[in-house]
Amino acid sequence: MSGRFISLEGGEGVGKSTQATRLAEALRDRGVDAIVTREPGGSEGAEAIRDLLMQGSVTRWSAHTEALLFAAARADHVEKHIRPAVEAGEWVICDRFIDSTRAYQGAQGIDDSAILALHAFGSKGLLPDRTFLLEVPQAEGAERATARDGAGADRFAAREGSFHEAVGAAFDRIADAEPDRVHRIDATGSPQQVTARLIDALSDLLP
Numbered sequence: 074m075s076g077r078f079i080s081l082e083g084g085e086g087v088g089k090s091t092q093a094t095r096l097a098e099a100l101r102d103r104g105v106d107a108i109v110t111r112e113p114g115g116s117e118g119a120e121a122i123r124d125l126l127m128q129g130s131v132t133r134w135s136a137h138t139e140a141l142l143f144a145a146a147r148a149d150h151v152e153k154h155i156r157p158a159v160e161a162g163e164w165v166i167c168d169r170f171i172d173s174t175r176a177y178q179g180a181q182g183i184d185d186s187a188i189l190a191l192h193a194f195g196s197k198g199l200l201p202d203r204t205f206l207l208e209v210p211q212a213e214g215a216e217r218a219t220a221r222d223g224a225g226a227d228r229f230a231a232r233e234g235s236f237h238e239a240v241g242a243a244f245d246r247i248a249d250a251e252p253d254r255v256h257r258i259d260a261t262g263s264p265q266q267v268t269a270r271l272i273d274a275l276s277d278l279l280p
């Protein structure tokens with residue numbers, strides 16, 4: 074039986090990594106074979122590209138170059154890790170995927186159609202069976218991320234508030250345009266409450 078591919082999306086500090094781990098545990102408790110992966114990264118080659126993308130000054134790469142690097146990392150991740158796992162019957166829970174490129178590089182002026190064309194070429198256009206957009210007020214996400222990272226913010230988290238507002242608006246547009254795939258999840262409250270909302274929002278896919 075084929076598995077499922079689930080992505081978690083949203084801005085900085087909304088709880089994606091926390092929920093990816095918790096969701097996989099909750100699925101395993103229900104007898105589902107679930108694994109967690111992340112982007113950028115998730116395969117050896119993609120993790121090497123992640124280092125290039127995350128380190129250095131904010132201006133190290135142009136938005137065009139970033140779009141190409143994210144697409145290349147994703148192509149390797151999909152080919153080496155995601156597709157084989159789903160074909161083997163596993164549920165793959167991915168911390169960020171294509172919608173992050175559409176939101177973060179889109180917020181820097183890269184056309185959505187160009188990003189989707191790169192995705193069609195690099196990853197054969199693979200889309201998740203379901204995407205959860207985790208939503209908390211931007212100030213709360215920023216507070217959580219700052220408490221976690223201190224002064225060690227990466228090239229993206231270090232950008233100004235207006236950039237993160239544009240990213241949030243881009244995620245909103247994607248969710249409005251693709252309601253069948255992209256489900257909004259209230260990510261306020263305790264981690265336990267958020268996981269319960271995710272499991273509830275997956276009930277139609279659960280065996």
Ligand SMILES: Nc1ncnc2c1ncn2[C@@H]1O[C@H](COP(=O)(O)OP(=O)(O)OP(=O)(O)O)[C@@H](O)[C@H]1O
Pocket residue numbers: 083084085086087088089090091092217218220221230260261262263264267
């Ligand atoms: N529901 C929650 N309530 C309070 N704090 C939370 C909650 N979920 C996660 N956190 C904490 O907030 C911080 C950010 O969470 P996490 O790393 O899971 O977010 P993220 O969306 O993956 O962030 P980023 O995209 O910036 O990597 C962590 O310190 C985590 O422990």
Ligand SMILES: Cc1cn([C@H]2C[C@H](O)[C@@H](COP(=O)(O)O)O2)c(=O)[nH]c1=O
Pocket residue numbers: 085111112113143169170171173174175177178227229230
């Ligand atoms: C996949 C992807 C990610 N980004 C940005 C978003 C975040 O700021 C970082 C990843 O950090 P995390 O702590 O692992 O969430 O990268 C992006 O700009 N475009 C993308 O496609």
